[in-house]
Amino acid sequence: MRLGVLDVGSNTVHMLVVDAQAGGAPTAMSSTKAVLRLAEQIDDDGRMTDHGADLLVSTIQDFTKIAVSSGCGEIMAFATSAVRDATNTDEVLARIKKTSDLDVTVLSGVDEARLTCLAVRRWYGWQAGRILALDIGGGSLEMSNGVDEEPDIAISLPLGAGRLTREWIQDDPPDRRRIAVLRDWLDAELRGPAKDLKAPGKPHLAVGSSKTFRMLARLTGAAPSSAGPHIQRTVTQDGIRQLIAFISRMTTADRAELEGVSADRAPQVVAGALVAEATMRALGVDRLEICPWALREGVILRRLDSEPAGPMTIAQ
Incomplete structure (x- = not known):
């Protein structure tokens, strides 16, 4: 079947x-893709x-037309942190339903x-044993630990790269004292969740997706995306620590010139690196394998596993 997968994220x-x-x-x-930065379109009342809703509604109208013209029999639409956190979510979703006849989960x-755990498990297979999976989004950090497609424990924390950039890193280049304070704050925020995540058992494989x-892997020497998804890519805690020392002294414009960093991601790469470093430190993980599959693939796989179609699927 041909499917359209619509991912409404905090940034794109x-x-x-x-x-x-x-x-x-x-x-x-x-x-x-369209860079809407929806997380920046949340006002003081939440x-x-x-303006943000108008952008989202019109973009989804356009993207729905693309899916239909491409021959998609179904569109699976889902939204994450930015839409989830808004206090007028139902109102925005009702507008999307009215204009595009699309139900967004x-x-x-x-x-x-x-769902990210499912994607990672399918990519590596059962022989990988117990997998610890980490995913840093724009608004939140997702973590799981398990031996099956359904993890033993799944945790989400409001520690996304975009969120922390807005809340902590206003100077360009970042203020060095502010970076140090953020590091300490992240250590405190992750201490309890990391203990809970490790409780089911020590992983045989630690994975980063998204x-x-x-x-971060590309910035620390991994192969570019053009090399294909089956090239092994890794990132280490030491490599991220050295990277932070380098990029935290740079302006956003200078970071956007680095190979592997897009202009829309350049503002939040420092915060993303700090979250990655702190999470690996809290979990005692020195090295992560990079999985090319993540949330979107998990949504697709869950749909293919379900008959009849689940609630995230709409018929054209």
Whole structure:
């Protein structure tokens, strides 16, 4: 079947058109992105602004047309942190339903962690044993630990790279004292959750997924995306620590010139690196494998596993 997967994130809205069948790996046919920065469109009362809602509604209209013209029989639409945190979520979703006839499922943070766990498990297989999976998004950090496709424990924390950039890193380049304080704060925030995450057992494999970890791996020497998804990529705690010392002295414009850093990600790469370093330190993980599959693939795989279609699927 041909599926449209619409991912409404804190930073970007992404429409992925895939050919997929049960028992097979989804094959991407096209990818369309729009940088909306929805997390920055939340006002002081917690509402998504009219401007942000208008942008989202019109973008989804356009992306729905792309999916239909591409021959998608179904569109699976889901939203994460920015939409989840808004106090007027229902109002915004009602507008999307009215204009695009699309039901958008708002995932909880724990559901994000569980679906990412599914994707990571399918990528590495059962022989990988117990897997610890980490995913840093724009608004939240997801973590899981387990031996099955359903993790023994799944945790979501409001420690996304974009969120921490807005709340902690206003200077350009970042204030060095502020960076030190943020490091200490992250250590305190992660101490309890890390203990809970480690409780089910020591992992045989520690994995990082999502754009932030892929970007950090590239900045510390991993192969570029053009080398394909099957090239082994890793990132180490020492490598991230050295990277922070380098990029935290740079302006956003200078970071955007680094290979592997896009202009829209350049403002939040320092915060993303700090979260990654602190999380690995709290968990006692020195090295992460980088998984090319993450939340979107987990959503697709869950759909293919379910018959009839689950609530996240709408028929055209």
